Amino acid sequence: MEIKRLCPTCKRVYTDETLIYCLADGSLLEEVVKAYDVFDEERFVGSRATFVIDKDGIIHHVEQGASAIDPTGAYQACSAF
């Protein structure tokens, strides 16, 4: 599984696991599942979620739980680009 890290300041997402700090602003990166509170500590897994991320790595839309199965919200968020 690819681990993605999120900048809590500018919301850019990085897939390079060796990065610890955001290249844009130097903030300490967090794992996406923990940063967006979709990590189930009891079961030690990420909950179902859909993120719409633009080409600059900025998150524009988050769908969480059972509604994340339906892609309608993600399609609508993508139509804004």
Ligand SMILES: [Zn+2]
């Ligand atoms: Zn940043």
